[in-house]
Amino acid sequence: MGRNLWAIMYVTVMILMIIQVVESSLHRVGGGRYTWNSDVNYSDWSNNQTFYSGDWLYFGFDRKIHNILQVNKSSYEKCIDTDFIFNITRGGRDVFQLVQPKPYYFICGRGFCLKGMKLAVNVLPQPPRSTPTSPITPASTAISLIHSNAFTVAILTLAFKVLYFD
Ligand SMILES: *[C@@H]1O[C@H](CO)[C@@H](O)[C@H](O)[C@H]1NC(C)=O
Ligand SMILES: *[C@@H]1O[C@H](CO)[C@@H](O)[C@H](O)[C@H]1NC(C)=O
Numbered sequence: 052m053g054r055n056l057w058a059i060m061y062v063t064v065m066i067l068m069i070i071q072v073v074e075s076s077l078h079r080v081g082g083g084r085y086t087w088n089s090d091v092n093y094s095d096w097s098n099n100q101t102f103y104s105g106d107w108l109y110f111g112f113d114r115k116i117h118n119i120l121q122v123n124k125s126s127y128e129k130c131i132d133t134d135f136i137f138n139i140t141r142g143g144r145d146v147f148q149l150v151q152p153k154p155y156y157f158i159c160g161r162g163f164c165l166k167g168m169k170l171a172v173n174v175l176p177q178p179p180r181s182t183p184t185s186p187i188t189p190a191s192t193a194i195s196l197i198h199s200n201a202f203t204v205a206i207l208t209l210a211f212k213v214l215y216f217d
């Protein structure tokens with residue numbers, strides 16, 4: 052009985068946390084289901100979004116065909132996929148957190164960058180919260196307790212597996 056109650060509370064907190072993370076700050080790159088492909092104009096997409104530090108990018112793609120690499124500005128401009136900064140490619144439903152207020156650059160290797168699969172996002176500092184009225188909620192408590200990126204990536208990946216499993 053008591054154990055069941057804890058299990059329900061635990062699951063509720065996890066769901067609230069996932070909803071908060073997903074709603075507040077997750078950008079589905081390019082939109083659509085397979086968000087990372089050569090049919091999207093990513094500069095148009097990125098120009099219509101506002102990115103704040105702490106926001107997440109979601110890339111959905113077929114990892115047998117595409118990959119996703121964080122690179123520096125010159126590698127972005129010249130489509131150089133060697134000596135990248137970070138390889139985001141995992142299962143094809145992958146997330147990346149924009150931690151700092153600065154420009155970030157991403158490309159698809161294997162020649163796709165030259166076909167337009169490149170993304171630049173300019174990340175702004177986190178604005179002050181516009182709704183400071185709510186007291187401590189379970190979700191915000193859970194989020195403030197979790198500083199591990201790896202854990203958050205795991206939770207988001209799990210959430211997407213659940214949401215988009217077919
Ligand atoms: C960007 O990375 C490339 C390697 O891919 C390196 O040669 C170059 O010096 C770097 N440029 C800057 C501005 O850091
Ligand atoms: C990126 O990581 C994935 C998964 O770990 C791996 O399969 C792939 O070879 C890596 N890509 C590069 C360019 O290192």
Ligand SMILES: *[C@@H]1O[C@H](CO)[C@@H](O)[C@H](O)[C@H]1NC(C)=O
Pocket residue numbers: 092093094095166167
């Ligand atoms: C994306 O669209 C803009 C105009 O909105 C254009 O200048 C740019 O060349 C396009 N990029 C690609 C990769 O097609």
